[in-house]
Amino acid sequence: MKIPFLDLSRMDQALQATLKDKFAKVLKEGRFSFGEEVLTFEKRVEDRLQSPHAISCANGTDALELALRALNIGPGDEVIVPAMTWVSTAEVVLMIGATPVFWDTDAWGLLRSDWEKAISPRTKAVIPVHLYGMMVPMADLMAKAKKADIFVIEDAAQAFGSFQEGKAAGTWGDVGCLSFYPTKNLGALGEAGMCLTNQKELAEQIRLLSNHGQAQRDVHSLVGRNSRIDTLQAAFLNVLLERFDEFQEKRRILAEIYWEELAGIEGLTLPPKAEDSNLHLFVIQTEKRDLLKEFLQSNGVGTAIHYPIIVPDIPVYKQDGDFANARKLSQNGLSLPLNPWLEVKEVVEVCRLVKEFFT
Secondary structure, three states: OOEOOOOHHHOOHHHHHHHHHHHHHHHHHOOOEOOHHHHHHHHHHHHHHOOOEEEEEOOHHHHHHHHHHHOOOOOOOEEEEEOOOOOHHHHHHHHOOOEEEEEOEOOOOOEOOOHHHHOOOOEEEEOOEOHHHOOOOHHHHHHHHHHHOOEEEEEOOOOOOOEEOOEEOOOOOOEEEEEOOOOOOOOOOOOOEEEEEOOHHHHHHHHHHHEOOEEEOOEEOOOOOEOOOEHHHHHHHHHHHOOHHHHHHHHHHHHHHHHHHOOOOOOOEOOOOOOOOOOOOEEEEOOOHHHHHHHHHHOOEOOEOOOOOOHHHOHHHOOOOOOHHHHHHHHHEEEEOOOOOOOHHHHHHHHHHHHHHHO
């Protein structure tokens, strides 16, 4: 049995047919930038996440950069970033001329609760990353950020559909940044992203920045860039959003199998059952990570490592510090297959193989 980590070609026939119909509709209308599909998608996200302003853009990395620029963060400023994250979180800070200050995480990659110790007179913002779909405790973080008078930019690229205390990931901070990369819980068939904010002036600034600084054609009020969402991707996302809840339920069913079947194995640590998580990834931890990955691969099971090296250990981002938790996760963490296109019997087989490996 070949069990891929993620195979998007497995989309069911009904969904494929609907996506093809949507493509034909957009093709017939001939509107490939902006248009009704984009407006509809933004409004649907606003309603679902209870966010007053949802500004679509080209991808999740751009969303982070747009947020930083809209908050006037730049050269001479510092931004606190977790050591365990995808490189974009730190990349954008350097791109706008500021300095990322890395801080360790907890055992599961979420910004460690004592992050405020990294605050200096130059600190302008903190970027909590909701890693694997699990959310940073935001009430506590927001209180500390308010006391320190710094901005909060949520990296919710992996957390569409995660909620904490009834509030969606991305709606707690000054700006929340989403990614709709194809592998995400709500993934386009290409690149797409979004910024969320409850501040009208900030929303207007982000929208200007994402469209060459123009509120209307040929009237440029500031220096912006081109980061518009593709109309076709917005159209596809409108289709996929209709089945989002169904796919989330499938993730929950499969994750429960992992938790039940793999409980109590010596040498294996399972992720916590976080009620606020959208179950984007199911990451286990073991000191035998590499051997387990090889064993599963030899038996036809695809796995992934998110991420094999922490950002401050990457030469171009090199920074010294105490990153023990993040580094341990990078060495021990292994993502098992978890997506709506898997069958229950496949997850059961993965569990059987994991148990075989440890016994």
